[in-house]
Amino acid sequence: MSSAYAESLYPAESNHLLDLSSLEKPEVTFWVARLAGDIVGCCSLVEAGDGTAEIKRMFVDPIARGRKLSLRLMELLEEKAVEKKLTAVRLETGIYQPEAIALYRKFGYVEIEPFGEYKPDPLSLFMEKTLP
Numbered sequence: 116m117s118s119a120y121a122e123s124l125y126p127a128e129s130n131h132l133l134d135l136s137s138l139e140k141p142e143v144t145f146w147v148a149r150l151a152g153d154i155v156g157c158c159s160l161v162e163a164g165d166g167t168a169e170i171k172r173m174f175v176d177p178i179a180r181g182r183k184l185s186l187r188l189m190e191l192l193e194e195k196a197v198e199k200k201l202t203a204v205r206l207e208t209g210i211y212q213p214e215a216i217a218l219y220r221k222f223g224y225v226e227i228e229p230f231g232e233y234k235p236d237p238l239s240l241f242m243e244k245t246l247p
Contacts, residue, residue, distance in 0.1 A: 137161075138172070146191055148175065148184040155179035158188045160195055160204070163231065168196055170206040173215065185218050193222070197246055205230050205243045216240060 138145050138159055148156030156175035162168045170192065175184045196204050206224065208215050224242040229235055 144192075144195055145172075146188055148179070148188060150179050150182070150184075156184045156188060158192055160192050162199070162201070166200075166202045168199075168201050168204050169231070170204060173206075173208075180214075189218065189222050193244075193246070201246055203243050203245050205241065207233055208240050208242070210238055210240055219244075 137143065142162040142164065143159050145159040146157065147154045156179060158173040159171045160168045161171050173185070173188065175188075193204070204224075205227070206219065207229075208219065210216075219242050222244065224244045227241050227243045229239070229241050230243070233239070233241065
């Protein structure tokens with residue numbers, strides 16, 4: 116569902132989704148949120164191998180929004196990042212997702228230049244949070 120949502124907002128060249136098979140790698144920690152047993156949200160933390168990690172696949176189904184699931188997913192993600200002694204968490208999100216951008220800002224993420232293999236994209240926003 117997260118892929119379909121992203122594809123409805125952005126052209127293929129601006130979709131930087133992690134394919135599902137990549138979520139099975141050892142450097143990936145993946146969480147799901149459930150409501151009455153159904154998966155209604157997810158997020159993953161992908162370690163870069165340099166003491167940093169990237170948030171990928173952060174999504175809450177519209178039917179489950181307003182229940183603070185994204186807050187809990189972010190709290191879990193950051194708890195794990197601190198436990199792993201990571202120095203920073205980065206992300207790429209799209210400019211047409213104001214709720215996501217507001218969530219990341221609420222958690223202290225600030226805008227940065229493209230990182231890793233990302234190229235500048237007028238439809239992308241890159242953010243980072245330095246961890247204690």
